[in-house]
Structure formats: C-alpha cells, structure tokens
Amino acid sequence: MPESPSREQILEAAQRLFAAQGFSATTIKQIGRAARVNTALLYYYFDDKERLYRAVLQRLMSGLVSRTLVPLESDAPPAVRMRGFIEAQVHTFMANPELPRLFMREMLDHGVAHAVDQIQHLAATSFKGLCDTIREGQRQGTFRTDIQPEFAAISSVAQVVYFFLARPAVRVLLGKEISTATVEAFARHVADFTLAALTSGIDVAPKPRPRRRS
Amino acid sequence: MPESPSREQILEAAQRLFAAQGFSATTIKQIGRAARVNTALLYYYFDDKERLYRAVLQRLMSGLVSRTLVPLESDAPPAVRMRGFIEAQVHTFMANPELPRLFMREMLDHGVAHAVDQIQHLAATSFKGLCDTIREGQRQGTFRTDIQPEFAAISSVAQVVYFFLARPAVRVLLGKEISTATVEAFARHVADFTLAALTSGIDVAPKPRPRRRS
DNA sequence: GTCTATAGGCTGATAGAC
DNA sequence: GTCTATCAGCCTATAGAC
Numbered sequence: 168m169p170e171s172p173s174r175e176q177i178l179e180a181a182q183r184l185f186a187a188q189g190f191s192a193t194t195i196k197q198i199g200r201a202a203r204v205n206t207a208l209l210y211y212y213f214d215d216k217e218r219l220y221r222a223v224l225q226r227l228m229s230g231l232v233s234r235t236l237v238p239l240e241s242d243a244p245p246a247v248r249m250r251g252f253i254e255a256q257v258h259t260f261m262a263n264p265e266l267p268r269l270f271m272r273e274m275l276d277h278g279v280a281h282a283v284d285q286i287q288h289l290a291a292t293s294f295k296g297l298c299d300t301i302r303e304g305q306r307q308g309t310f311r312t313d314i315q316p317e318f319a320a321i322s323s324v325a326q327v328v329y330f331f332l333a334r335p336a337v338r339v340l341l342g343k344e345i346s347t348a349t350v351e352a353f354a355r356h357v358a359d360f361t362l363a364a365l366t367s368g369i370d371v372a373p374k375p376r377p378r379r380r381s
Numbered sequence: 382m383p384e385s386p387s388r389e390q391i392l393e394a395a396q397r398l399f400a401a402q403g404f405s406a407t408t409i410k411q412i413g414r415a416a417r418v419n420t421a422l423l424y425y426y427f428d429d430k431e432r433l434y435r436a437v438l439q440r441l442m443s444g445l446v447s448r449t450l451v452p453l454e455s456d457a458p459p460a461v462r463m464r465g466f467i468e469a470q471v472h473t474f475m476a477n478p479e480l481p482r483l484f485m486r487e488m489l490d491h492g493v494a495h496a497v498d499q500i501q502h503l504a505a506t507s508f509k510g511l512c513d514t515i516r517e518g519q520r521q522g523t524f525r526t527d528i529q530p531e532f533a534a535i536s537s538v539a540q541v542v543y544f545f546l547a548r549p550a551v552r553v554l555l556g557k558e559i560s561t562a563t564v565e566a567f568a569r570h571v572a573d574f575t576l577a578a579l580t581s582g583i584d585v586a587p588k589p590r591p592r593r594r595s
Numbered sequence: 596g597t598c599t600a601t602a603g604g605c606t607g608a609t610a611g612a613c
Numbered sequence: 614g615t616c617t618a619t620c621a622g623c624c625t626a627t628a629g630a631c
Contacts, residue, residue, distance in 0.1 A: 173614080189490060191405035195607060205616055210608065212614095268489060271546065275482060275489075276403060278549035286553040294554050311577065317555060318570040325543035326536045332485065333539070335492035339500040340508050341531060356532040360578045363525065367581035387596080409625065419598055424626065426596095 174212045176202040182223045186265035189272055190220055221281050224273060227266055228285040232292050234259045239296035245304030246366070250358045252297060253323060257354040260331050261347075267331045294320060301365065310365040319365060326357045388426045390416040396437045400479035403486055404434055435495050438487060441480055442499035446506050448473045453510035459518030460580070464572045466511060467537060471568040474545050475561075481545045508534060515579065524579040533579060540571045 180202035184193040195216055199206035213219040238251025260267050273282050297320040304310030330337065330353050334345050343349075394416035398407040409430055413420035427433040452465025474481050487496050511534040518524030544551065544567050548559050557563075 171614085189403055189405060191403060192490070194605085196605090206607095207609085207617080208615060216607065271485065272489060274547055274549055275486060276406070279553065283553060286550055290554045290556070314574065314577075315566075315570060318567055319574065321544065321547075321551065321554075321567075322540050322571065322574050325547070326539045329539035329543045330535065333488055333535075335488055336484075336500055337535065339493065339497060340504045340535075342504070352529075353532055353535075356529060357536065360528065360533065360536050363528075363581035364574045364578035367577035385596085408623085410623090419596095420625095421599080421627085422597060430625070 171212075173202075173204050173208060176204055177209055177212060177219070178223055178226060181219055182227060182265055182269070185220060185223055186268040186272070190216075190276060224269060224281055225285060227263075227269055228282055228289075230263070231259060231266060232285075232289055235293045236296060239293065239300055245300045245307065245309060246362055248300045249297075249304075249323070249362060249365070252293075252300070253327065253358045253361065254354065256324070256327050257350070257357075260327065261350065264331070267328050271328070271332055297323070304365065309369060311368060314365065319361070322364075323357070323361045326360070327354070330357075385426075387416075387418050387422060390418055391423055391426060391433070392437055392440060394418075395433055396441060396479055396483070399434060399437055400482040400486070404430075404490060438483060438495055439499060441477075441483055442496055442503075444477070445473060445480060446499075446503055449507045450510060453507065453514055459514045459521065459523060460576055462514045463511075463518075463537070463576060463579070466507075466514070467541065467572045467575065468568065470538070470541050471564070471571075474541065475564065478545070481542050485542070485546055511537070518579065523583060525582060528579065533575075536578075537571070537575045540574070541568070544571075 177198065181193075181198045184197055184201060195209055196206050198219075199209060209219065213222065235252060235255045238255050239248055241248060241251065243251070270282075273279055279286055298316040301310060301314075301316040301319050305312045305314075305316070330350075338345050341349075391412065395407075395412045398411055398415060409423055410420050412433075413423060423430075423433065427436065449466060449469045452469050453462055455462060455465065457465070484496075487493055493500055512530040515524060515528075515530040515533050519526045519528075519530070544564075552559050555563075
C-alpha cells in the first residue's frame with residue numbers, strides 16, 4: 168500500500184474536519200483547502216466523500232484497540248489492570264481528541280454502520296479483556312460479585328468518553344476552564360470511583376475475617 | 382404566545398429530524414414534509430433554519446430541569462435521593478429519546494453555544510442539587526469524603542447519557558438487541574454502581590462503631 | 596396563514612489537459 | 614499525480630398572490 172504524502176494529508180485534514188464539524192457540514196472544498204491539495208485530487212484517491220469518511224474512521228479506530236489492550240494483558244492484579252486501562256484510555260483521547268468525537272458522531276449519524284467491524288474487534292479484544300479482568304477480580308474475592316462485568320465495563324468507559332465530549336458543558340457546569348490538570352484529576356477520579364464501586368463492601372484487610380454483627 | 386398547530390407541528394418534526402440526522406444533514410424541505418406543512422411556512426414562523434434549531438433545543442432542554450429536580454428536593458436520605466435522580470433521568474430519556482441526542486449534537490457541533498443559558502440554569506438547579514445531595518451524604522458520614530462531589534455527579538450523569546447514545550455500539554459489544562428490559566437493568570446498575578462507589582469503605586451498620594485493626 | 600414560483604449560491608462529482 | 618473548467622442538482626431564503 169503506497170503511502171503517498173498527498174493521500175496522507177487528505178486523510179489528516181478530513182479527520183480534523185469531520186471530527187470538528189461532522190460529515191454533512193464538512194465540504195470537499197474545505198478538506199482540499201485544509202490539506203493544501205487540489206479538490207479534484209480527492210477523487211483520485213477516494214471514490215467519493217463517503218468512502219473518504221469511512222477510510223478516516225477505520226484508520227482512527229484501529230489505533231484504539233492496540234493502545235488500550237496492553238495494560239489489560241499484564242499479569243498484575245485486576246485492580247491494577249483496571250487503573251491501567253482507564254489511564255491508557257485517557258491518554259489515548261488526550262493525544263487524539265478526534266477519536267471520541269468521531270466515534271460519537273458515527274454512533275449518532277449512522278448507528279455505527281460504518282464501524283461494525285472495528286467494534287466487533289473491540290468486543291473481542293479490549294472490551295473482552297476489560298470484562299475478563301473484572302470477572303477475575305470477582306473470582307478472587309476482591310470485586311463485588313453482584314455487579315455485571317459487562318455493565319461495569321460500560322460504566323468505566325462511559326465516564327471517560329463522556330467527559331471528553333461534554334467538556335464545553337462541563338466548563339459551564341463547573342464555572343471554570345477545563346485545564347489539562349482538571350482532565351488528569353478527573354481521570355484519577357474515574358479510576359478511584361470505578362474501583363470503589365467494584366470493591367465496595369469487600370473487606371480490604373490483607374487476611375479478611377468475617378465481620379460479626381453487633 | 383399563541384400556540385398555532387402548524388408552528389407546533391414544525392417544532393416537533395424539526396426536533397425529530399435534527400436529533401436523528403443533525404443540523405446540516407436536515408433540510409428545510411424534509412422538515413416541511415414531515416410536518417405536513419408548506420416549506421415556505423417555516424419562514425413565516427421562524428426567521429431562518431438556525432433560529433428554528435435554537436427554538437427546538439431550548440424547548441427540549443427546559444423540560445429536563447423540571448423532571449430531574451423533583452427527586453432531589455425530597456427530604457429522603459441522600460442515597461435515596463441519588464437513586465431517585467438517576468431513575469428520573471432514565472425515564473426522561475426513555476420518554477424522550479431525542480433529548481440526549483440533540484444535547485450531544487449541540488456539544489459536538491457548537492460547543493453548547495446555543496444552550497449556555499439552559500446549562501447555567503441546570504448548573505444552578507439539578508446539578509447543584511445533585512452535588513449538594515452528595516455533600517450532605519458526606520457530612521452525615523454515609524458517603525466517602527475523598528470523592529469530589531462535582532466529579533461524582535458527572536460520573537453519575539455520564540453513565541446514563543452515554544448508554545442511551547451508545548446503544549448501537551453496545552448492541553454490537555453485548556452481541557444482542559438492547560430491549561427495554563436491558564435499559565432498565567442498566568439503570569438499576571448505574572444506581573447500584575454509583576452508590577457502591579460513594580459508600581465504599583463506609584461502615585453500613587445501623588450504628589457504626591470504629592473498627593479495630595487486628 | 597398558506598401557497599406557488601423562483602432566485603442565487605454552494606455542493607459533490609466528472610472530463611480532460613498536462 | 615495534479616490541475617482547470619464546468620455541470621447538474623440541491624439548498625436556503627424571498628417575493629408576492631390569495
């Protein structure tokens with residue numbers, strides 16, 4: 168697959184614009200201008216606007232899996248792996264703010280029709296790893312067993328994704344600018360909050376003894 | 382303010398279409414057709430497409446506050462109020478699926494520029510009520526004090542909103558259709574999960590005694 | 596309040612020279 | 614691979630009859 172520089176410029180510009188404005192609001196001319204490339208050239212590399220959009224989406228989504236999977240595959244205790252996953256997710260989004268935006272837009276606009284393959288891959292790797300980690304914690308007795316692993320996994324992801332997307336609203340709600348420090352503080356909060364939920368009611372002493380009712 | 386039936390039909394059709402397709406992808410002709418109203422009539426009631434959009438957004442958002450505020454204002458214990466809020470939120474979204482969609486679209490497309498007033502109102506009522514409820518639980522000793530109330534409030538909201546928006550992706554992740562029963566199960570999960578996080582490490586016995594280290 | 600007709604601009608996409 | 618020129622269609626919005 169020859170990686171021509173023009174093709175790459177087009178993909179990058181399209182990614183930025185589609186994420187910022189959405190598919191319909193972004194014009195071919197805008198992409199051409201942003202990519203410093205003649206408009207007609209887009210049709211040399213891509214059949215039409217929609218296929219360009221799909222190429223952008225798939226390129227972006229394929230990177231997500233690889234980066235969030237690593238911490239889940241370590242042999243650390245489940246709680247540590249959970250923290251690692253949440254951190255990896257936050258850092259991936261900070262380094263690539265277009266990812267959550269484009270993903271959400273695809274959900275709203277097309278019901279993930281253009282990303283079914285990538286999500287199935289996600290279901291079989293990162294999401295499965297997350298659920299398995301929770302299940303392992305439950306088997307070990309460090310996580311509550313009355314929580315559905317799949318739901319807990321969704322709760323964990325939801326907090327992070329939502330915070331990145333809702334930044335403008337959160338700015339108004341908190342009445343202050345959302346600095347990088349705030350993002351990182353919220354990332355720690357999500358890890359603490361999620362692990363608190365999973366370990367709630369579990370005796371955390373090294374050698375747990377059954378507690379007696381008074 | 383005379384509530385003409387045509388005007389109302391236009392607002393309802395616009396709400397459905399803007400929520401489903403977004404502002405740019407929705408045409409004035411589509412709205413006219415869906416509202417069974419002549420296209421030119423839209424310009425009799427609204428100055429232009431954007432002002433129609435703003436009218437839709439504000440009409441929809443104003444309803445949100447009133448419905449989620451009620452459970453927060455009861456004199457029940459904080460944990461009960463939290464559950465009530467989460468339930469109210471879920472039922473509001475189930476009865477009105479366009480609300481979370483349109484709100485998210487506004488965040489993505491315009492950084493909530495068209496809804497700043499409504500969000501400030503939200504910040505002063507529902508969101509403040511939620512934070513105050515958490516703070517009260519912390520003062521009473523039933524909620525952990527090492528959690529920031531504002532962050533916990535966002536976590537709680539995030540889980541619910543995200544689940545409604547991510548339904549197509551969740552369908553693929555879970556490998557099954559998302560029935561009403563699944564939505565309600567997830568709603569209970571969010572309440573359990575959130576309260577587990579808030580009460581984690583807190584002694585839940587009726588008359589808590591300091592626990593002795595072995 | 597509701598309709599017809601239409602202006603004027605922009606959009607995605609193509610043909611064809613180089 | 615890159616460019617110019619261009620088209621056909623759709624879009625928002627308006628003018629004006631009824």
